[in-house]
Amino acid sequence: MKNSRDTDLAGRRTAAQEAKAALLQAYKAAQEADAPGRAARLAERAAISAAREARRAEREAAKLAEKQRLEAEAAERAAAAEAEARAEIEAREAAEASRIARVLEDEAARKAERDRRYAARKARKN
Template sequence: MALYREKDIFERRGAANEAKRALLERFKARPAENDPQVLARKAERQAILDAREKRAIEKEKLRKEREALEAAERARREAAEAEQRRIEEERLAAEAKIREQQEIERVALELAEEAERKAKRDARYAARKQRKRGGRTS
């Protein structure tokens, strides 16, 4: 069984100093700004950024084209629907006009039939009256 030994302050300070020293050495070992490897990496990163920007521009252009096509299609569909509604309204108006004309004709026919029935009734009434008068005067 291993015993856990807590580090004292001197060991912790020594470890921190060692870490700082290693970090400083790593920083000093870094190549200079004009080193060919650094310049190559910088150029590579710039090329990646440029390519990413070009892709973003192309993607935006494609999105705008797609939106324009969708808007044109939506406008065409709405115009077709409006035309269809107009045609349907005209058809309904024509049907309503035909029904109204038929109703007028039906009412006129009923009035004519009623007037004919009334004329026949009046003729029968007048004939009956004539027969009654004829019988009294004889």
């Protein structure tokens, strides 16, 4: 506001209104002058946002793929452990069956030897 000789209330009020109107006109002029630059900035922001969203989607896809790979590896390890446990149980059962078979064979051989000795003793007595 320039130094004016009107210092009464009405003069100050009109000067303030004129200053506000001048500021509003300057703002509107700046907005109109900056319209092409604004459009370019908005387009740039949209491109940056789209690129950011694409990178986020790519990261999520990579995380999902990694999670699936880890789950597949865990399932594979679990299956291998289960197969190993099954093989160990089968080997233990086979060893037990073999031991039982040897015990039965030994028992049969012992009985056969006893029967042979008994038959030989009977043959000597007669």
